[in-house]
Amino acid sequence: MTPTQAESRAIAIRVQDLTFEWRRGQSVLTACTLEIPRGEFWMLLGTNGSGKSTLLKLLVGLLAPQQGQIQRMDKLGFVFQNPDHQLVMPTVGADVAFGLAEENLTWSETQARVQEALFAVNLSHLIRRPIYALSGGQKQRVAIAGALARHCEILLLDEPTALLDPDSQLELVAQVQRLVKERGLTALWVTHRLNELDYADGAVLLEHGRVVDQGDPQRLRNRLTQTA
Numbered sequence: 001m002t003p004t005q006a007e008s009r010a011i012a013i014r015v016q017d018l019t020f021e022w023r024r025g026q027s028v029l030t031a032c033t034l035e036i037p038r039g040e041f042w043m044l045l046g047t048n049g050s051g052k053s054t055l056l057k058l059l060v061g062l063l064a065p066q067q068g069q070i071q072r073m074d075k076l077g078f079v080f081q082n083p084d085h086q087l088v089m090p091t092v093g094a095d096v097a098f099g100l101a102e103e104n105l106t107w108s109e110t111q112a113r114v115q116e117a118l119f120a121v122n123l124s125h126l127i128r129r130p131i132y133a134l135s136g137g138q139k140q141r142v143a144i145a146g147a148l149a150r151h152c153e154i155l156l157l158d159e160p161t162a163l164l165d166p167d168s169q170l171e172l173v174a175q176v177q178r179l180v181k182e183r184g185l186t187a188l189w190v191t192h193r194l195n196e197l198d199y200a201d202g203a204v205l206l207e208h209g210r211v212v213d214q215g216d217p218q219r220l221r222n223r224l225t226q227t228a
Helices: 003-010 052-060 092-098 107-120 136-149 166-183 194-199 217-227
Strands: 011-021 027-037 041-045 067-072 076-079 154-158 186-190 202-207 210-215
Touching: 011 052, 011 186, 027 052, 027 186, 027 202, 027 210, 041 052, 041 166, 041 194, 041 217, 052 067, 052 076, 052 154, 052 186, 076 136, 092 107, 092 136, 107 136, 136 154, 136 166, 154 166, 166 186, 166 194, 194 217, 202 217, 210 217
Parallel strands: 041 186, 041 202, 076 154, 154 186
Antiparallel strands: 011 027, 011 067, 202 210
């Protein structure tokens, strides 16, 4: 394997000179460039309107850029800020299984995937629980389980703790950190909460649609604390 090939394998997400603007000409991202290493937990920081959510939607393919390149591993799961926007089935088990419909699995294979994914997020005991009876934190974990069941290699999480109470916030970020380390996943997590940086391997700071800093999460935390 050449050094170039080894380097490529080590990067889960590579964005080069990405530019996106709305039809009315409103610029959101301008020459945005970043890399997320494979098997690490990174966080995406920035004020409202800096382009964080738009970047995630470009990465998952919900939007198309005007310019630039996106290279990433194929299997990707997206977790919305509000889990009610993506949980569509009446029970926990049925919702996790829903995402497997296109994989042509047998019933037993589907059930094995569902049980494995729920076990990974500590929700096995709620497999028959109605979605409406779950807490916000449990709903987010069901959404993550759906991605795990599909064997996604990358998790994109758009402010997943925004609607949760403080205890549930830390529980969820710790859960994702554990999954990244145990399963070799790559995660990119959008947040405004600087205390969540304690769980990250790295961070990216967006300002006005550009990456202005990336690297050590505590260094970025200090930078943002000093400018607050």
